[in-house]
Amino acid sequence: MTEEIEAQSFEEEDVEFFEFKQFNKNALSVQLDTDTVYPEVIPPYPSLLAISNTYGYFVAATNEGFIYASTQDLHELFDNSEAGSKELLSQKIHFEISEGKVRCLRLSSDQLTLIVVVEGGLVLFYDVTKFASEKAGCQPFQIMTFPDDIRDLRPNPGEKYNLIAILLVSGIVYIKDYLLNNEISKIEGSKVGERFTAMCWSQKGKQIICGNHLGQLMQYTPEGTHKSSIQPPQELQQHYVQNVLWLESALFVVAYFPVIQEDDSELDVFIISRETKSKTLYIKSPTICSQISSDHPKLPYLYMETIKDWGPNLKCLIICASANSADINLIARDESNNWTSLNLSDTTRAALPLSEVNDEDTLPVGLALDFTCMESWITRLTADENTEVPPVPILYILNNECDIVAYRCFHKDAFFVDESFSGMSPPQKLPVTGHSSGMTLPKRDLSHSTTSTQNTTVLSAPIKTESPITDPIETGSPIVAPIKTASPVFAPIKTASPVVAPIKTASPVVAPIKTASPIIAPIKTASPMIVPTKSGISNNSLSSSISYDKNISSQKKIRTPPPDSTPSRNLGSNQPTEADSKTPHMIRMNATNNEINELHNLIEELENSYIAKYHDRTTEQCFDNPDAWLIGDLPVITSEINRLEHEASSMSQALADLRRQVNEFSHDVHIDYVKTTKDIEHLMYTPSTITVGRRGILQSRIKERLETTFKVGCYINFQRLFVYTNLYLCL
Structure with missing residues (x-):
């Protein structure tokens, strides 16, 4: 059956019914940490801010770990900030993480577990109920490690709060139960080289959709069963899925980005709706969040937060921000399912503060909505009258200098018809115990090369x-075997x-x-x-997996x-003893050992054959033409790339060392130049006061310094001194 495809687009519209209002018009931002400025080399896909709307707390990443504080303390700090000031949040707990930089912060759907993604493929799980009692000494109750950096991590938003989806930079998706530390499924592309680049759970967490580097959307169950696929828009060629938001059962917001980027490459955002099994509607959005010009351009990452069913004619509002843009834009859907990009006036837009380092625009590294502020607020709807407004959602934006800005989301049409947002609710008190109760905490002796510590x-x-x-078993997987194999060989x-x-x-x-x-x-x-x-038993490095008997x-x-x-x-x-070697146990052990040695020899032969097979291709220099590449060439190409990267790194280090040596030498030469000049001036202008012995010492010292300098080729710096010396050494 041929699929029917319909392409549409929607335009930008100037609106006045929606506004962003500064939480405190006298103070734009609050500083979370004085020592944190996120580096420019940070990946373009971090999410360093998370808020619990159930229990009223938030977490934000720092250079040394993360901070934990209540949203109520943040509200009060904004309220009490003086005009033009930027207050420092002091009511917080700072948790240090020595294993690396934090790259992502997520909360489980029950908001009792904080999931911290650290560079190098490390994931730490914290019991939030212990933060208040154990303070900064609280340790993770579960640890996972992966063989690659983590691009994204998404907790299941439904009842299965113990499930998480992990997307590696290499393009593999793992579904895991973090409480039992069990792997539910491993989702890979159906074709060789196919890799996933984005993912999102359905609203109830019953399925997950994964976007790949070809622009396709693949729908799976948590067990890894493929359900359906959605092709990319026909007008996009060589675009990958940069991010995806699953709004409803058959409605998605998808951001695409070119595989081969130009300096002016922008995100292409589409609303994709599956009208029927045979019809798919693609609705193109106007440009969202234009990138800023910078000496250190970043790739985009589209942050998206949603507000649903608020007042008349606003069925869904999507707040968008990008990691390489200072813009905060809005996409809205009305009750007739018509989409619009909302263009706010300059005085009603959300904006990030300028950098205190270079006066340039700062960039977002986290976006979150707060539905816990239950206090009414005052705004001026007319020129001469203040109006009290009921509680509204608060938008928090964390920028790359660890400053957080707060804006109230004000839907004026809803206010005029006396319709408050139903999603506002006061925070609950945290339970006394969380999911780590009764679990043995893992050891916190980790580095990037260590395997994970699990419940023991x-x-x-x-x-x-x-x-x-003296002869331990060599293996990269958690199974006890002398060879690398995907099967559970013991x-x-x-x-x-x-x-x-x-x-x-x-x-x-x-x-x-x-x-x-x-x-x-x-x-x-x-x-x-x-x-x-x-x-x-599985050590989460996931270099191999073991299927155990469920019984x-x-x-x-x-x-x-x-x-x-x-x-x-x-x-x-x-x-x-001799009797030991003849027991049935030892006989079976020896037989198993012999079989494994034979298998090891067979694998070695295959490796040698593989190396010989592609040696000729390497010598023929057929890798210059990508069209001539074969799938078997990829390991050789990868090895060559790694070698060149290593050489480039070594060369960069050598150049840095050379620059340092030149700077040090230039400094020493300058010192000698100054001292020699003073000695010569002493000889020139006060010859009568210098004794014969003193004159000899000065002459010898000048000559020694000149000879030392000329030996290393610094003739230019000392040309004038050389002439002076010939004239006055005889004084």
Whole structure:
């Protein structure tokens, strides 16, 4: 069946029925942190501000971590700010994160869990109910790591508050249960090289839509089942989905951006409506949030916040801001489903303050709506009369200098018909306990190369080894195997003897594993050993995944004999007995080891064959023409790109070192120049007062400095001194 496509567009319209009113007309912004100015190299897709409208708090990222404060304290600080001032928010808790810069802040749908995305693929989960009691010492109750940077993270907005969707920069989407730390699904493109660039849950969280680098929208269930697809607008060629907002069951707001950018490239925003199964309507918006001119241009990221069903003729209002624009624009839909871009007057627009560093426009790094301010406010609707207005939503914008601005959203037509916004409600009190209650907190010993720490089970019996194990298993995945494979292969340690390691206890010894983090083996402490449960075996690096038998209980623990149990043989022996090697267990272990070695050899042969196959293509220099590339060339091309990037980085470092050395040398030469000039002037103008010995010292010192300078080629700086020296050394 052929799909019917209809293309439309809507225009910009000057309006007076809607206005942004400064929360305090005397003070535009409040400073959240004095030491934070977000770097210009920050990725174009951060979201560094989040607000809880249920419990009345907000979080914002800083250079060192994030801050937590109540919206009520923020309201009062704005109210009490003096004219022309920029007050500093002092009623806050600052949480430091040493693992890296915060790139995204999200709240679970029940708003009891704060999810912090850190650069390097790290995700930290905090129990908000513990912030008030534990203050800055509060630790995350769950930690996840991924093999790539995270582009976006979206909590499920429905009843399944424990589900999150993680989009990696590499284009893979993971659906995970963050309470159990289980992977629900892994969503990848159906074709080789296809990658996702944006995502959004449906309103009830029952499905998720993912936009890819081809401009397509792919609809999935949380289990990863593909449901439907939407093609990009026909007029767009080589555009990827930059962001998507799922408004209703068949209505989307989609921002597209060119794959190959020009200096004047802008976002193309479309309203996409599936009228029927065979008809799709594409409605093009006028330009949204034009980028500012800058010496350090950024790629756009379209922030979108919505207000629905407010007053007459406003069915939906979308507030838009972009990471590379100082504009705050509005898209509105009326009760007849007609779309319009609202153009406000200069005095009623939302604006960001100018930078205090360079007087240029600041840029947004976070956008949020506050529905908790229940106080009426005063505004002037006529030239000579103040009017009291009931509570309205407040728009907060966080800029790249950690200043937050606040605007009241004023729908005048709704006010004139005495229709208040129904979404306003006072904040509730936080529960005493949250989702981390009863959970074992993970260890906070992390770096970019470490694997994740998960919920753990503690063994009561300490483990001691006689000597270090010198041949640990090499693997990049959480499974104990000497090879990299996607299948759950388990293997014993490669060693000359079939025994894993001599031990002094009846407890089994788990061999150390070489992961991306430093090796922690062998264990020589009497403290309890942390052993992951079944629910925590996968280490979230997700380089490989293990499918476990669902019948195995997730609460199963590794058992150890009681402390008073008597060993059946001398456990202190350093060598296995002959009987040990003939037991069924050791026979199976040896057989498994042999099979794995054979598989390892087979993989090595395939790798060698692959290298030989593409060696000829490399020598033929066929990579100069992208049209001649084959799918098998991608690893070689990637390797070459990495090599060139490494060389460029090394060259940049070398140039920086050279510049530093030149600056240091220039400084030293200048000092010598000044000192030599003074010595020569001393000889020139006061020869009669200088003794013969003193004259000899000055002459020797001048000569030494000149020779040192000439050796390094600084003849130009000392030409005049050279002439002076020839004339006056004889004095």
